[in-house]
Amino acid sequence: MASVSVANVSRCVGCRTCEVICSFTHEGECRPALSKIRVHREPFTGETRIEISNDCDLCGGKMECVRWCPVGVLKLQKEELSDS
Amino acid sequence: MIANELYGWVGKILRIDLSSGKVSEEPTMERARRFIGGMGLGTKIMWDEIKPEVAPFDPENRLLLLTGPLTGTLAPTSGRMEICTKAPAVDPPSCTRSGLGGAFGPELKFAGYDGIIIQGKAEKPVLLVIEDGNVKIEDANHLWGKDTYITQKEILHEYGEDFKTVCIGPAGENLVDFAAIVSETGYTAAKSGMGAVMGSKNVKAVAVKGSGGVKIARRKEFRDVCWHVRRLIVNHPVRKWTLGGPIESSVAFLDKYRTKNNACFNCPVSCRGWIEMSGMDSGEIMCLAYYYLWLGAGDREAWEGKLLSDKLGLCQFTLYDMIRWLKECYELGIITEKDTEIPWSKIGTSEFINVLLSKIAYREGFGDALAKGASKAAQSIGPEAVELYKAYFPARNQSEHYSVRAYPVILMQWATDNRDPIIDAHNWTSLVYWAGMFWPKSQKGALTSEQTRARAREAFGTEKAADAFSYEAKAQTAIVIQNTSRLKNSLVLCDWRFPITTSPNNPPDYRGDPDADRRLYCAATGDEVDKEEWMKMGERIFNLERAIMAREGRRKKNDTVEDYYFRVPEEKLAAFDLKLASPPVADLKKFEQMRDEYYKLRGANLETGVPTKEKLEELELSDVAIELERLGII
Numbered sequence: 082m083a084s085v086s087v088a089n090v091s092r093c094v095g096c097r098t099c100e101v102i103c104s105f106t107h108e109g110e111c112r113p114a115l116s117k118i119r120v121h122r123e124p125f126t127g128e129t130r131i132e133i134s135n136d137c138d139l140c141g142g143k144m145e146c147v148r149w150c151p152v153g154v155l156k157l158q159k160e161e162l163s164d165s
Numbered sequence: 166m167i168a169n170e171l172y173g174w175v176g177k178i179l180r181i182d183l184s185s186g187k188v189s190e191e192p193t194m195e196r197a198r199r200f201i202g203g204m205g206l207g208t209k210i211m212w213d214e215i216k217p218e219v220a221p222f223d224p225e226n227r228l229l230l231l232t233g234p235l236t237g238t239l240a241p242t243s244g245r246m247e248i249c250t251k252a253p254a255v256d257p258p259s260c261t262r263s264g265l266g267g268a269f270g271p272e273l274k275f276a277g278y279d280g281i282i283i284q285g286k287a288e289k290p291v292l293l294v295i296e297d298g299n300v301k302i303e304d305a306n307h308l309w310g311k312d313t314y315i316t317q318k319e320i321l322h323e324y325g326e327d328f329k330t331v332c333i334g335p336a337g338e339n340l341v342d343f344a345a346i347v348s349e350t351g352y353t354a355a356k357s358g359m360g361a362v363m364g365s366k367n368v369k370a371v372a373v374k375g376s377g378g379v380k381i382a383r384r385k386e387f388r389d390v391c392w393h394v395r396r397l398i399v400n401h402p403v404r405k406w407t408l409g410g411p412i413e414s415s416v417a418f419l420d421k422y423r424t425k426n427n428a429c430f431n432c433p434v435s436c437r438g439w440i441e442m443s444g445m446d447s448g449e450i451m452c453l454a455y456y457y458l459w460l461g462a463g464d465r466e467a468w469e470g471k472l473l474s475d476k477l478g479l480c481q482f483t484l485y486d487m488i489r490w491l492k493e494c495y496e497l498g499i500i501t502e503k504d505t506e507i508p509w510s511k512i513g514t515s516e517f518i519n520v521l522l523s524k525i526a527y528r529e530g531f532g533d534a535l536a537k538g539a540s541k542a543a544q545s546i547g548p549e550a551v552e553l554y555k556a557y558f559p560a561r562n563q564s565e566h567y568s569v570r571a572y573p574v575i576l577m578q579w580a581t582d583n584r585d586p587i588i589d590a591h592n593w594t595s596l597v598y599w600a601g602m603f604w605p606k607s608q609k610g611a612l613t614s615e616q617t618r619a620r621a622r623e624a625f626g627t628e629k630a631a632d633a634f635s636y637e638a639k640a641q642t643a644i645v646i647q648n649t650s651r652l653k654n655s656l657v658l659c660d661w662r663f664p665i666t667t668s669p670n671n672p673p674d675y676r677g678d679p680d681a682d683r684r685l686y687c688a689a690t691g692d693e694v695d696k697e698e699w700m701k702m703g704e705r706i707f708n709l710e711r712a713i714m715a716r717e718g719r720r721k722k723n724d725t726v727e728d729y730y731f732r733v734p735e736e737k738l739a740a741f742d743l744k745l746a747s748p749p750v751a752d753l754k755k756f757e758q759m760r761d762e763y764y765k766l767r768g769a770n771l772e773t774g775v776p777t778k779e780k781l782e783e784l785e786l787s788d789v790a791i792e793l794e795r796l797g798i799i
Contacts, residue, residue: 095427096428098431101431109380113275
C-alpha cells in the first residue's frame with residue numbers, strides 16, 4: 082500500500098501546516114490534536130520529529146499534507162514490489 | 166451567525182485575578198463582534214478596564230494575551246497573537262500593544278480560550294498552567310531568577326514537551342523598562358516593556374496545552390482563500406534574508422551558521438533562521454536579533470549577544486539603539502568607562518555585551534539608570550546626552566525604525582501612534598521601501614517604479630504613496646496603513662505579509678491581493694462584511710486607540726516627533742538606506758500641513774487632534790464619546 086512518508090525531516094520548518102490541513106480535511110476543523118500527522122519541533126535543539134498514523138488514508142488520493150507542505154518535506158511512498 | 170455555534174473564535178476569555186486567586190471565564194463575543202480580536206479586542210478591554218490614572222506596575226493594570234479569529238486556523242501566518250497593557254517603555258506610559266509569533270497563540274485557542282486577562286498581583290512568583298480549560302496558578306519560586314531558556318526547559322520537562330510557553334527573564338523580574346516577553350528561542354513581545362509588566366505581577370511564565378480546535382464557517386471557501394494566499398506568499402524572498410534584509414553582514418552570517426529555517430505556526434514563509442554554532446546554544450535569528458553583529462561584533466560574539474539578550478529577556482531593538490547612542494556619548498566624553506564601569510571601548514567583544522546586559526538586567530550601578538529606559542537615563546546623564554539620545558529615539562522613548570526624516574509617511578505614522586508604529590505596520594515599507602526601492606533589481610518580485618505606483622494605488626488608494634520623499638497624499642496613506650494594520654493585528658495575521666500588496670510569485674506585474682485578509686475573516690467567521698464596513702472596523706479600532714490616548718492626556722502638541730528631526734539633518738542613514746543627494750531633514754511646515762490634512766481626513770478636532778463626537782458616533786463608539794465629553798476632552 083502507498084503511504085505518506087517523510088522525505089527529508091531536516092528541512093522541516095516546524096510550521097505544522099500538515100497538522101492543520103489534515104484535521105481540517107478529515108475533521109472539518111483546525112485541530113492538530115486529531116491530525117493523522119504530528120510534528121514536534123523541540124524548541125531548544127531544533128530537532129524535529131514527524132509521526133504519521135497508520136490510519137492515514139491519503140485523503141482518498143489528494144494527499145493534502147504533501148500538497149500544502151511549503152518546503153517539500155513529505156512525499157508519497159509507493160509500495161515496493163517484492164522479488165517474487 | 167448561529168447563536169450557540171461559533172466559528173473562528175472559540176468563545177471564551179479567561180480572567181485570572183492574581184490578587185484574589187480567582188479564575189473566571191467570560192464570553193468573547195461580548196466585545197469581539199465589533200473589535201474582532203488581538204489588537205482590536207485589546208484596545209476595547211484597555212478602554213473598559215485600564216483607567217488613565219493606572220500606572221504600568223499597579224496591580225490594577227491588565228496584561229492581555231489575545232488571539233484573533235484566524236489564530237490557529239489554516240489561514241497562512243495564523244501563529245501570531247497580540248499582547249496589550251499599559252506599557253512602561255512608552256514615555257509617558259501608554260496603553261499599547263506588542264505582537265508575538267510562534268505557537269503559543271494557537272495553543273491557547275486549542276485549550277479553549279481566545280485570550281487571557283491577567284490582573285492583580287500574585288504574592289509570590291507564579292506559573293500559570295492552562296490545559297484544556299483547566300487553569301492552575303502554580304508556585305514558581307524555583308523558576309524565579311532563571312533565564313528564559315532554563316525556565317522554559319524546566320517547564321517542558323515538568324509538564325510535558327507539548328506545552329507552549331511564554332516567560333520573562335531576570336530583566337522582567339527586575340522591572341527593566343524594556344524587558345520582553347519571550348517564547349521559545351526568539352519569539353518576543355518587545356519594545357514596550359511587556360516583560361516588566363508581567364514581572365510586576367509576579368508571573369514568571371504561562372504554559373498552555375490544548376486538544377481542541379477552531380471551527381470554520383464556510384469551509385470550502387476558506388480553504389480556497391487560504392490556498393490562494395499561500396500561493397502569493399510562499400517562498401518569499403525574506404525567507405533567505407530572515408528579515409535581515411539584503412544586508413551583507415547578515416547574509417554572510419546566515420551562510421555560515423544557518424542549518425535550516427523555522428516557521429511560526431502555519432506559516433509558509435518560514436523567515437526565521439536556525440543558527441547552530443559549536444559550543445553555544447542554538448536558536449532562531451531574524452531582524453533585530455542581528456543587533457550585535459550590526460554593531461560590529463564578530464560572529465561568535467554576535468551570537469552570544471543575541472542569546473544573552475533573549476535569556477535575560479531584554480529587547481534587542483532597544484539595546485541596538487541604546488548602545489549606538491551611548492557609544493557616541495562615550496566618544497564625546499559625556500560618559501566614561503570609569504564612571505559607568507562599562508567597557509565602551511570594547512563594543513563588539515564578549516566582555517562588553519556581558520557586562521552591559523548583566524548590569525541592566527540586574528540593575529547594577531549605571532545599569533540601573535539604563536534599566537529605567539533611555540529617556541530617563543538621558544535625563545540623568547545630562548543635556549548633552551539628551552540631545553544625542555534624540556538622534557536615536559524619535560518619540561516616546563521608542564527607538565527609530567525607518568527614517569523619520571527621509572520618508573513623510575513614516576513621520577506621519579510616528580507622530581500619531583503611541584509606540585514604534587512601523588513594527589506592526591510595515592504596509593508601506595514592505596511595498597514601496599523594500600520591493601520598490603531596496604531589493605536588488607535581480608530579485609524576483611522587485612518592482613519597477615510603474616509597478617510600485619500601480620500596487621500603491623491598489624493598496625493605499627493613491628499612487629502618490631509611491632513617491633517616498635514627498636509629503637503629498639501621505640496623510641491618506643498613513644490613515645490606510647493605520648486602519649488596515651489594526652485589522653491584520655486583530656485577526657491576527659503577520660504584519661510582514663499582510664495586507665498582500667504585492668507578490669513575488671505573480672509575474673509579470675507582481676500583483677498581490679490587499680483584500681485577502683477580509684475574505685479570510687468572512688469565510689472563517691461567517692460574518693458578512695463588505696470592503697467598506699471592513700475599513701470602518703479598522704477605523705473604529707484606531708479611533709478607540711486615539712480616544713484612550715486622549716484620556717491619557719495626549720493632544721495635538723504631542724502628535725509629533727522630537728524637534729531634533731526638524732532641525733538636524735540625518736548624516737548617518739542606516740546601511741541599507743538610500744544615499745541621498747542631500748541629507749534629509751523633516752520639514753516642519755509641510756509636516757504641520759500634513760498633520761492638519763490627517764486630522765481632517767480622520768474626522769478629528771483640528772485644535773486638539775482628538776476624534777470628534779460625530780466621528781465616534783459614526784463609528785458606533787457613542788459610549789466613548791459620552792465618556793470623553795464627561796471628562797471635558799471633547
